[in-house]
Ligand SMILES: Nc1ncnc2c1ncn2[C@@H]1O[C@H](COP(=O)(O)OP(=O)(O)OP(=O)(O)O)[C@@H](O)[C@H]1O
């Protein structure tokens with residue numbers, strides 16, 4: 001254990017913001033070669049390359065139109081160089097495409113990106129370093145966030161840092177009043193990938209220059225009007241939104257460098273419409289009311305009879321999402337989204353993880369309710385959880401290793417050791433819950449859905 005954390009090797013040109021000088025209440029362990037080796041071994045495990053039979057064409061979200069001549073094809077992707085944007089010359093072949101476009105074209109019925117996707121490092125690199133040409137507020141939603149556009153026409157959803165990494169959510173605050181955390185968005189992407197889901201859009205942390213990369217280039221006048229200098233000379237802004245958009249809740253650079261998360265933008269809704277679904281285990285979002293599921297132990301029986309949960313793998317996907325949320329202590333999963341084109345047989349997007357990782361000292365058993373009530377889980381998920389609970393691949397160690405690859409982790413660890421320890425503790429609870437299910441159900445097939453019958457453990 002070591003008090004001061006040395007910089008990891010990252011390819012980014014970060015300037016230190018000074019935000020690290022705040023006292024750290026917990027000792028941080030530096031990522032070691034052993035952790036990185038564990039992560040490498042984990043991703044080499046056969047359980048990560050088990051996938052559905054190779055995707056036929058109708059299983060990709062988007063396709064480049066192939067009718068027309070080669071020439072027309074090329075013209076489709078040409079643009080006159082607009083101010084601030086790179087001139088483009090994209091053709092049908094993928095190697096002429098920027099990383100964000102390859103990401104969009106790679107989305108399939110069951111996942112956002114492939115295991116060992118060769119485009120992923122390039123996409124993350126773009127999000128961390130590419131020149132920003134525009135930043136405007138994202139309308140809708142409750143808290144301040146920006147849509148950032150890069151000079152190659154890629155886009156990202158930016159969530160600014162609102163509180164120190166080491167702050168725990170105030171115990172008197174309801175989950176629906178909690179601030180969103182940029183580091184939670186980043187950690188959720190890593191956790192989701194480590195769990196083998198690949199349903200969180202890729203996210204990186206980045207230090208954004210609030211003057212050069214937001215104020216001076218924004219075309220959003222409402223946003224621009226909210227910039228001001230704080231008493232100590234930091235540049236701050238608060239934007240317009242339904243909560244926390246006021247001088248008291250401004251986000252501030254130090255003096256102009258602001259930490260935030262950048263999530264790769266999904267394809268535009270006009271190309272790939274999405275459907276939003278109400279989570280059957282949604283909380284009441286009221287201080288006094290309990291939801292029906294909290295008072296009805298047999299609630300899952302009713303859900304199982306209700307479309308779309310009565311068919312296919314939708315319920316199993318809810319359970320996967322439940323496990324992700326219990327591990328990261330996210331109580332704010334009121335809705336989830338799917339891509340409309342895939343109908344009911346498709347994965348659930350794990351968007352909006354900003355209220356995860358608010359507390360490390362406490363677990364929230366009610367988040368696991370769908371698993372407890374339904375006693376159902378994919379075999380591939382369970383086997384990966386068991387893998388992650390063994391010392392050889394310990395979840396906290398592989399998370400530490402994975403997070404160390406993010407540029408912001410060099411500024412300060414994205415998750416504290418307490419949060420990493422909480423992950424191991426919660427993982428043990430998930431596995432115990434499944435074991436209790438198995439005790440209650442003499443036929444294991446009632447609990448474990450074998451999605452990988454050819455895999456022998
Ligand atoms: N990576 C993404 N690409 C495109 N759209 C996204 C992405 N992430 C989130 N969104 C969309 O933006 C909307 C708002 O995002 P998010 O839920 O993270 O913010 P929020 O302020 O917490 O919103 P709410 O208060 O409604 O939960 C989401 O409903 C989702 O449809």
Ligand SMILES: [Mn+2]
Nearest residue numbers: 142332352354
């Ligand atoms: Mn939200």
